Amino acid sequence: MRLFKIILAVFAAVVVGGCALLGPVAPPVTPAMTVASGTPAATLNAGREIFSTRCTTCHNADPVRAYDADDWRRIVGRMAARSKLQPAERAALLAYVTAAQEPSARAAR
Numbered sequence: 098m099r100l101f102k103i104i105l106a107v108f109a110a111v112v113v114g115g116c117a118l119l120g121p122v123a124p125p126v127t128p129a130m131t132v133a134s135g136t137p138a139a140t141l142n143a144g145r146e147i148f149s150t151r152c153t154t155c156h157n158a159d160p161v162r163a164y165d166a167d168d169w170r171r172i173v174g175r176m177a178a179r180s181k182l183q184p185a186e187r188a189a190l191l192a193y194v195t196a197a198q199e200p201s202a203r204a205a206r
């Protein structure tokens with residue numbers, strides 16, 4: 098019984114800790130981001146998905162807000178080919194990382 102509680106505690110810590118970690122790295126899409134970027138939430142969510150899956154095969158993802166929009170245009174320009182992104186995937190990724198820079202999206206965090 099004691100062992101079960103310990104396992105449960107470790108499991109809970111991993112789940113809660115994991116979510117807390119992904120938040121600042123790839124913040125969830127907010128209504129403020131869709132309004133400010135003029136991009137549908139579905140596209141931004143697709144970009145976020147690409148960022149947290151396709152872009153983490155070689156290295157951990159740097160937090161989206163570690164770079165500004167201009168940096169991201171340059172970085173995605175170099176990294177999209179490494180992830181073999183299709184043009185639409187690349188556009189969705191860029192839309193997400195730049196939308197996450199919007200001041201209103203930051204405020205909504």
Ligand code: HEC
Binds near residue numbers: 172179
């Ligand atoms: C095939 C492996 C690979 C994939 C896939 C990959 N990267 Fe990278 N990435 C690297 C390497 C190697 C470096 C460091 C050296 C360099 O910059 O070329 C790097 C560096 C970076 C940096 C550091 C900043 C900089 O300018 O160097 C960022 C940010 C980054 N990658 C983002 C991404 C994103 C976003 C994606 C998804 C589109 C991605 N990476 C996919 C290999 C990869």
